[in-house]
Amino acid sequence: MSTRFAAKKIIFYLALLAFVLSALFPYSWILSTSLKDFSEIFTIPIRLIPKHATLENFRAVIYGHMDFGQKFINSLIVTVTTTVLSLIISTPCAYALARFRIRGRRLLLKTILVSQMIPIAVLLIPLYILIVKIRLMNTFISLVMANLTFSVPFVVWVLYGFFGRLPIEVEESALIDGASKFQTLVRVVLPSAAPGLAAAAAFTFISAWQEYMFALTFIDSQRKFTLPIALTSYIGQYGTQWGNLMAASLLVTLPIIVLFFAIQKLMVKGLTAGAVKG
Amino acid sequence: MKRRRGSSREYIWVAPVIAVLVLLLAYPIFRTIQLSFYEYKLTGATYTFIGFEGYWKILASEDFWRFLYNSFIWTFGTVIMCLVIALPMAAVLNNEFRFKAIIRSILMLPWATPWVIIALTWKWMYSPNFGLIDYLFRWVGLESLIRNWLGDPGIALYSVMVPTIWRGYTFGAFMYLAAMQTVPMDLYEAADIDGAGPIRKFFHVTIPGILPTIVVVNLLGVMWTLNAIQTIWIMTQGGPINSTTTLPVAVYRTAFQYHRFGEASVYGVFIGLMLLIFALVYIQFVAKRGELAEV
Numbered sequence: 001m002s003t004r005f006a007a008k009k010i011i012f013y014l015a016l017l018a019f020v021l022s023a024l025f026p027y028s029w030i031l032s033t034s035l036k037d038f039s040e041i042f043t044i045p046i047r048l049i050p051k052h053a054t055l056e057n058f059r060a061v062i063y064g065h066m067d068f069g070q071k072f073i074n075s076l077i078v079t080v081t082t083t084v085l086s087l088i089i090s091t092p093c094a095y096a097l098a099r100f101r102i103r104g105r106r107l108l109l110k111t112i113l114v115s116q117m118i119p120i121a122v123l124l125i126p127l128y129i130l131i132v133k134i135r136l137m138n139t140f141i142s143l144v145m146a147n148l149t150f151s152v153p154f155v156v157w158v159l160y161g162f163f164g165r166l167p168i169e170v171e172e173s174a175l176i177d178g179a180s181k182f183q184t185l186v187r188v189v190l191p192s193a194a195p196g197l198a199a200a201a202a203f204t205f206i207s208a209w210q211e212y213m214f215a216l217t218f219i220d221s222q223r224k225f226t227l228p229i230a231l232t233s234y235i236g237q238y239g240t241q242w243g244n245l246m247a248a249s250l251l252v253t254l255p256i257i258v259l260f261f262a263i264q265k266l267m268v269k270g271l272t273a274g275a276v277k278g
Numbered sequence: 279m280k281r282r283r284g285s286s287r288e289y290i291w292v293a294p295v296i297a298v299l300v301l302l303l304a305y306p307i308f309r310t311i312q313l314s315f316y317e318y319k320l321t322g323a324t325y326t327f328i329g330f331e332g333y334w335k336i337l338a339s340e341d342f343w344r345f346l347y348n349s350f351i352w353t354f355g356t357v358i359m360c361l362v363i364a365l366p367m368a369a370v371l372n373n374e375f376r377f378k379a380i381i382r383s384i385l386m387l388p389w390a391t392p393w394v395i396i397a398l399t400w401k402w403m404y405s406p407n408f409g410l411i412d413y414l415f416r417w418v419g420l421e422s423l424i425r426n427w428l429g430d431p432g433i434a435l436y437s438v439m440v441p442t443i444w445r446g447y448t449f450g451a452f453m454y455l456a457a458m459q460t461v462p463m464d465l466y467e468a469a470d471i472d473g474a475g476p477i478r479k480f481f482h483v484t485i486p487g488i489l490p491t492i493v494v495v496n497l498l499g500v501m502w503t504l505n506a507i508q509t510i511w512i513m514t515q516g517g518p519i520n521s522t523t524t525l526p527v528a529v530y531r532t533a534f535q536y537h538r539f540g541e542a543s544v545y546g547v548f549i550g551l552m553l554l555i556f557a558l559v560y561i562q563f564v565a566k567r568g569e570l571a572e573v
Binding site: 008012013015016019020022023024025026027029030033041042044045046089090092093095096097100102108110111112113114115117118119120121122123124125126127128129130145146148149152153156206209210212213216217228231232235240242245246249252253256257260261264 | 288289290291292294295296298299302303305306307309310313366367370373375381383384385386387388389390391392393394395396398399400401402403405407408410413444448476501504505507508511512525526529530533534539542543545546547549550553556557560561564565
């Protein structure tokens with residue numbers, strides 16, 4: 001009995017170890033490459049721990065010709081605008097869907113659910129033609145606009161779930177006290193839905209921060225590149241600066257990872273609310 | 279605030295979202311369908327109506343069936359592998375062990391990693407001679423198995439699937455874990471009394487208990503994976519010789535490299551039709567679970 005128990009424990013820890021190693025090994029490779037100088041990256045045998053660790057790659061990324069700071073600001077502008085705008089547009093709608101008896105409510109809910117599944121391949125061409133026609137190529141507005149296609153349905157859906165689960169009595173007494181519906185939403189509902197708002201905002205931020213296809217299609221001037229596009233431009237026709245690229249990757253990922261772990265608990269809760277961005 | 283028959287003023291609350299849905303989603307879908315019946319040149323914006331001709335041309339081309347086959351392998355291969363890895367992972371995490379909080383966080387890393395970074399990192403890991411994958415194969419003495427991972431048309435698609443699975447299963451595992459924690463304990467106790475071992479309990483209690491979550495996660499997985507362009511685009515651009523070109527990748531390349539918007543739209547319509555099936559199943563399923571019910 002006790003040997004069986006021990007064997008089970010060993011299998012359990014081996015499985016756990018395998019999962020941990022699997023999650024970590026690309027990161028160890030990113031970190032390792034980012035700390036190596038050019039010649040060591042192309043030295044065999046490969047050493048995971050660099051012989052001459054250097055921060056040269058990070059320096060090259062931040063001060064180099066790529067103008068990483070500018071790209072970082074570009075990404076920040078697009079991402080923050082997308083997030084704020086999505087919340088402003090979606091919050092009243094989610095509340096109305098959860099609390100008002102409006103006609104076509106179920107239809108709207110279903111439409112919002114389906115619209116989270118619309119393939120980007122179907123959206124890219126018409127949006128591109130539209131953006132060319134209204135002369136918004138190479139603008140951040142075009143990216144924010146395109147980002148709304150995924151963020152708005154998603155935020156409405158998550159907030160709808162949150163609002164629906166709040167106790168209705170507090171809102172009722174606010175209305176009896178003479179508050180308007182809008183005042184009730186702002187003063188009573190939003191404070192108690194703060195975790196939901198935070199989760200929706202964080203999700204939107206994370207998706208918009210890494211958005212690639214729209215930026216690839218709508219932006220072709222280097223100065224307007226967002227970070228994901230800037231990163232892929234390190235891949236050169238005549239060889240890639242892998243050290244620089246991996247250092248830049250770390251810098252791009254860091255804010256997302258911090259945000260992700262800050263809202264980890266909310267995430268898993270928000271997920272069970274129905275739909276998620278993967 | 280019982281829900282009263284709404285006054286028309288309440289529509290102001292939903293109007294902005296409806297505007298977004300119409301302008302940025304319904305209109306593009308309509309345009310894609312429309313464009314699929316035309317030959318369209320962006321330079322000069324000239325349209326020539328060709329009706330279903332574009333459809334017949336594509337259905338008769340070998341490429342289309344190749345892309346469809348690739349999409350199928352790519353989508354279902356990825357989703358099934360994710361399921362196969364995520365279920366045991368969730369079962370393992372559903373135990374008590376030391377440093378659980380830290381280990382959970384580490385295991386969430388792939389899910390927190392942006393797709394662009396994943397694609398670029400794996401591209402570098404697959405790099406011939408100096409990449410980590412070749413090194414690992416040499417290290418364990420399997421040198422003979424080393425291939426040109428992204429350059430060999432026979433395996434490139436599978437090579438691109440690996441990072442997608444690496445990120446995908448984490449998401450599944452945490453969803454399943456959350457669901458497993460809601461399976462009532464007395465079901466396990468009853469199974470104990472019947473003398474069921476851990477494997478039997480897993481298949482007869484856990485799996486049925488979390489089945490709705492499994493269905494939702496995998497339906498979403500199919501739709502997300504089928505739609506994904508960026509990982510493939512960054513790693514192989516659909517090559518070598520079309521071996522990693524799925525239908526969405528074909529849309530992107532046909533439109534933005536070959537500038538054949540009509541033909542690309544036909545591919546788009548096919549993708550839309552395929553997704554529609556999954557989307558309808560998904561909606562039915564979610565609706566039944568009460569997510570759409572009156573609150």
